[in-house]
Amino acid sequence: MSTGRAFDKAVIVDGIRKTFGEVVALQEVSFEVGRGEVIGLLGPNGAGKTTIVDILSTLSRPDRGHASVAGYDCVSEPAGVRRSIMLTGQQVAIDDMLTGLENLVMFGRLYGLSKSTARTRAKELIEEFDLVDAGNRRVKTYSGGMRRRIDIACGLVVRPQVVFLDEPTTGLDPRSRQSIWDLVSSFKGFGIATLLTTQYLEEADALADRIIVIDHGRIIAEGTADELKARTGGSYCEIVPRDFNDLLVIAETLGSLLPEKNRAALTSESDRIAMPAPDGASTLIEAVGRLAAANIDVADVALRRPSLDDVFLALTDDSPEARIPVPTEVIG
Amino acid sequence: MRVGRDPGTGIGNGFVKAGVMTLVYEEATDFGVERRCHENSVRALVPQTLVQTQRILLRWARDLTTIIEVLVLPVFFLLTLNIVLGQMISQVTGHSALYGTVPMNTLAAAINGSTIGAIGLIGERDDGLLRRLWVLPVHRASGVLSRIAAETVRIMITTVVVLAVGMMIGFRFQQGILASLAWLTVPVIFGLACATLITMIALYTAKNFLLEAVTLVHLLVILFSSGFLPVNQFPTWIQPVVAHQPMTYAVDAMRGLSLGGPVRWPLIATLLWAAGVTAVCIVPTLLGYRRAGTH
Amino acid sequence: MRATSTAGPHLSTRAQWWVLTTRFIAPTLQNGELALTIASSVVFTAGFYIPLHQIMRTATLGVASSYAQYLMPLIGLEAITFAAISTAFRAATDSVQGLNRRFRSMPIAPLTPVTARITAAVYRCLVSLTVAVICGYVIGFRFHRSAVYIVAFCVLVIVIGALLSFGADLIGTATRNPEAMTPLLILPPLIFGLLSVGVQPVEQFPHWIQPIVRNQPISQFVDTMRALAGDSTPFGGPVTWSVVAPTLAWLCGLAAILAPASAMVLSRRA
Numbered sequence: 001m002s003t004g005r006a007f008d009k010a011v012i013v014d015g016i017r018k019t020f021g022e023v024v025a026l027q028e029v030s031f032e033v034g035r036g037e038v039i040g041l042l043g044p045n046g047a048g049k050t051t052i053v054d055i056l057s058t059l060s061r062p063d064r065g066h067a068s069v070a071g072y073d074c075v076s077e078p079a080g081v082r083r084s085i086m087l088t089g090q091q092v093a094i095d096d097m098l099t100g101l102e103n104l105v106m107f108g109r110l111y112g113l114s115k116s117t118a119r120t121r122a123k124e125l126i127e128e129f130d131l132v133d134a135g136n137r138r139v140k141t142y143s144g145g146m147r148r149r150i151d152i153a154c155g156l157v158v159r160p161q162v163v164f165l166d167e168p169t170t171g172l173d174p175r176s177r178q179s180i181w182d183l184v185s186s187f188k189g190f191g192i193a194t195l196l197t198t199q200y201l202e203e204a205d206a207l208a209d210r211i212i213v214i215d216h217g218r219i220i221a222e223g224t225a226d227e228l229k230a231r232t233g234g235s236y237c238e239i240v241p242r243d244f245n246d247l248l249v250i251a252e253t254l255g256s257l258l259p260e261k262n263r264a265a266l267t268s269e270s271d272r273i274a275m276p277a278p279d280g281a282s283t284l285i286e287a288v289g290r291l292a293a294a295n296i297d298v299a300d301v302a303l304r305r306p307s308l309d310d311v312f313l314a315l316t317d318d319s320p321e322a323r324i325p326v327p328t329e330v331i332g
Numbered sequence: 333m334r335v336g337r338d339p340g341t342g343i344g345n346g347f348v349k350a351g352v353m354t355l356v357y358e359e360a361t362d363f364g365v366e367r368r369c370h371e372n373s374v375r376a377l378v379p380q381t382l383v384q385t386q387r388i389l390l391r392w393a394r395d396l397t398t399i400i401e402v403l404v405l406p407v408f409f410l411l412t413l414n415i416v417l418g419q420m421i422s423q424v425t426g427h428s429a430l431y432g433t434v435p436m437n438t439l440a441a442a443i444n445g446s447t448i449g450a451i452g453l454i455g456e457r458d459d460g461l462l463r464r465l466w467v468l469p470v471h472r473a474s475g476v477l478s479r480i481a482a483e484t485v486r487i488m489i490t491t492v493v494v495l496a497v498g499m500m501i502g503f504r505f506q507q508g509i510l511a512s513l514a515w516l517t518v519p520v521i522f523g524l525a526c527a528t529l530i531t532m533i534a535l536y537t538a539k540n541f542l543l544e545a546v547t548l549v550h551l552l553v554i555l556f557s558s559g560f561l562p563v564n565q566f567p568t569w570i571q572p573v574v575a576h577q578p579m580t581y582a583v584d585a586m587r588g589l590s591l592g593g594p595v596r597w598p599l600i601a602t603l604l605w606a607a608g609v610t611a612v613c614i615v616p617t618l619l620g621y622r623r624a625g626t627h
Numbered sequence: 628m629r630a631t632s633t634a635g636p637h638l639s640t641r642a643q644w645w646v647l648t649t650r651f652i653a654p655t656l657q658n659g660e661l662a663l664t665i666a667s668s669v670v671f672t673a674g675f676y677i678p679l680h681q682i683m684r685t686a687t688l689g690v691a692s693s694y695a696q697y698l699m700p701l702i703g704l705e706a707i708t709f710a711a712i713s714t715a716f717r718a719a720t721d722s723v724q725g726l727n728r729r730f731r732s733m734p735i736a737p738l739t740p741v742t743a744r745i746t747a748a749v750y751r752c753l754v755s756l757t758v759a760v761i762c763g764y765v766i767g768f769r770f771h772r773s774a775v776y777i778v779a780f781c782v783l784v785i786v787i788g789a790l791l792s793f794g795a796d797l798i799g800t801a802t803r804n805p806e807a808m809t810p811l812l813i814l815p816p817l818i819f820g821l822l823s824v825g826v827q828p829v830e831q832f833p834h835w836i837q838p839i840v841r842n843q844p845i846s847q848f849v850d851t852m853r854a855l856a857g858d859s860t861p862f863g864g865p866v867t868w869s870v871v872a873p874t875l876a877w878l879c880g881l882a883a884i885l886a887p888a889s890a891m892v893l894s895r896r897a
Contacts, residue, residue, distance in 0.1 A: 561682060
């Protein structure tokens with residue numbers, strides 16, 4: 001915004017604590033979001049993601065701690081926060097008895113635009129979001145993807161500083177999902193910070209600059225996708241023999257490369273060996289070399305990184321075995 | 333010029349070119365969004381309330397079921413009552429039954445409308461629309477005020493329609509301009525009080541229970557009022573109940589204002605009832621509304 | 628749940644119907660629906676009888692032994708109308724929420740969900756009718772004929788309720804907004820009821836409307852119900868075919884309309 005407070009960080013959350021009666025929804029949550037950053041908020045249901053978004057969008061107040069959005073304190077200056085954010089929830093929150101254009105004009109006026117400005121802006125957005133044919137139809141008649149588009153369009157009638165997207169692509173077809181992804185990417189170019197809640201780990205992987213993992217009201221991990229993946233044991237080599245009876249022979253051949261744990265985890269039903277690759281490709285080359293020297297027929301050798309699924313499960317699972325992936329079946 | 337725009341998705345790749353950005357609103361000039369004072373300033377209140385009122389009215393106007401329930405049915409009920417009981421009542425009272433049934437149906441239409449308004453409110457809460465509107469930079473009171481304004485407008489419209497039909501079959505104002513204007517305001521007062529009550533019930537109970545319970549109470553209130561039959565035609569033991577019921581007072585006040593007869597006491601009693609109901613319900617309703625908006 | 632005679636998961640339509648039906652009935656005992664059903668019968672009895680019995684007495688002197696006897700059929704009809712339609716609207720929320728679509732993809736016969744909903748409506752009608760008859764006895768109504776006729780009376784009322792609930796279910800499903808139609812619960816039945824012989828004899832109506840009053844279905848139903856309930860002498864003649872036939876004709880006509888309508892609506896709105 002040309003006017004508005006100058007600020008350093010788009011979102012600052014500092015020591016937030018929130019309880020609902022007996023249930024502690026958030027305990028000592030702190031993080032920051034810089035301008036133009038996309039933060040992915042991951043966590044199982046009930047972890048506290050929605051509570052954080054509620055506090056940041058002034059719908060609820062923390063019991064302790066501070067939160068600020070675009071330089072405005074969420075508790076003492078909620079009006080400033082509301083001027084600076086856009087909030088979309090899991091449901092599409094639009095008046096479905098009004099047409100697309102009417103919705104846009106209404107939101108525009110409620111954001112402070114004059115009637116004519118709001119109308120112009122509405123037409124721009126309708127075109128931008130490819131809803132020109134549907135602009136004069138009631139939103140009730142729109143398809144799921146169209147509804148999501150008009151939903152987001154209504155939040156963009158004026159420029160927000162921070163965008164809260166709560167599971168924005170749930171239930172959308174791949175095409176619509178891709179267009180939402182493009183949109184989020186474009187926010188970066190405008191310096192708009194995004195707080196994205198999602199259950200699609202691939203979405204967080206693709207869009208987020210940083211990922212914050214929350215469980216039981218506490219942040220249990222924070223970092224880029226790569227950093228998080230590295231935390232759960234990093235890359236590993238996957239070796240699939242042509243003959244499954246060779247597994248033990250391969251294990252022998254690999255020798256020191258294969259830790260005892262992995263060796264012990266091999267069962268009669270294993271169809272492959274997973275071996276940690278601390279040196280990345282070098283380990284792979286070493287392994288291939290040893291196998292070639294021993295003349296073992298191998299169907300597939302690959303260097304794999306844990307997926308964000310593994311990360312997530314490992315982090316929220318909290319058990320030590322989860323740290324070293326020992327897959328015995330195909331990983332998706 | 334937007335590049336690489338895929339008509340299917342509409343939001344193409346690479347369309348974000350420097351210099352062409354309708355996607356995000358660039359305020360080349362200060363449109364006064366910030367310049368306009370604080371969100372809770374009174375200057376902002378009126379236009380914001382008007383926008384939201386317009387939204388609610390459009391919603392109601394575009395729903396056929398709402399129109400039927402709020403306009404068509406009261407008119408039919410008016411006609412039915414006059415067909416079934418009209419002659420009998422005019423024989424007994426000496427004047428047309430219309431002076432009781434027309435007011436009663438304006439009041440009944442107001443109650444009907446409030447029920448529908450309450451259902452709509454719950455629907456908007458469940459859809460998340462209330463939440464979204466709450467997070468907009470609007471005056472904190474504009475949401476509630478817009479609902480009240482929309483109710484008032486709706487009640488005035490339904491009152492005029494029922495009145496028009498009544499006049500077609502013989503209703504006449506006989507007490508002068510001032511009294512006629514006062515007549516028109518009674519349904520508004522009555523209706524707003526009812527709306528407060530019904531909205532409170534809607535915000536705090538399950539939908540279906542509310543609807544059916546309200547319709548039953550509505551029926552009782554209609555049948556045991558002086559709009560249905562003159563008070564002295566009821567069995568003696570129930571006459572006190574009928575005579576002191578809010579709808580009876582409202583109908584009597586309106587009869588006095590149109591035909592003639594006591595006005596002061598029924599009008600005062602109506603206001604007392606309305607004030608009492610509102611006083612009891614207003615705080616829970618506002619709290620419930622705020623809760624509905626923030627959850 | 629009763630399984631059929633063969634072992635293993637055999638899909639019995641009966642069992643499925645029962646599961647779906649209890650799904651509607653079980654909650655009523657807790658969520659106040661039962662209380663409302665009972666209350667509605669009381670409300671209709673009190674609301675019609677108390678205001679009207681004094682003023683209508685003279686009009687019905689030559690037709691019935693007491694106003695209670697005269698009025699009772701309409702009270703019963705209004706009560707079950709309320710029960711049937713409100714149940715249908717509650718249940719139609721299902722299809723709006725897409726549950727029906729899910730049911731259709733399961734090995735459930737297509738009519739089973741609807742039949743279950745109607746069964747639930749019938750249950751509510753039974754409760755409603757029972758309470759209405761009790762209230763009727765309180766105000767002076769009596770059955771004057773043998774048990775066969777009493778059963779016929781009840782069956783007739785329940786059949787009307789079932790058909791009504793079926794129709795309301797269809798409307799609720801077709802409009803996708805059944806809750807908003809709930810305010811229709813009171814006024815339309817009330818309007819039809821008042822414009823019938825349920826409240827006062829035909830001669831009391833203005834001339835121009837008498838043909839409508841005489842021939843509308845509510846009047847026919849009420850006449851048949853009065854005949855089945857009987858009355859003390861000298862009122863209440865024998866139950867003749869001419870009294871019953873129009874009612875049966877209306878019922879068959881309604882059913883004939885509802886069947887193809889349901890096929891259309893239910894197949895379209897999955």
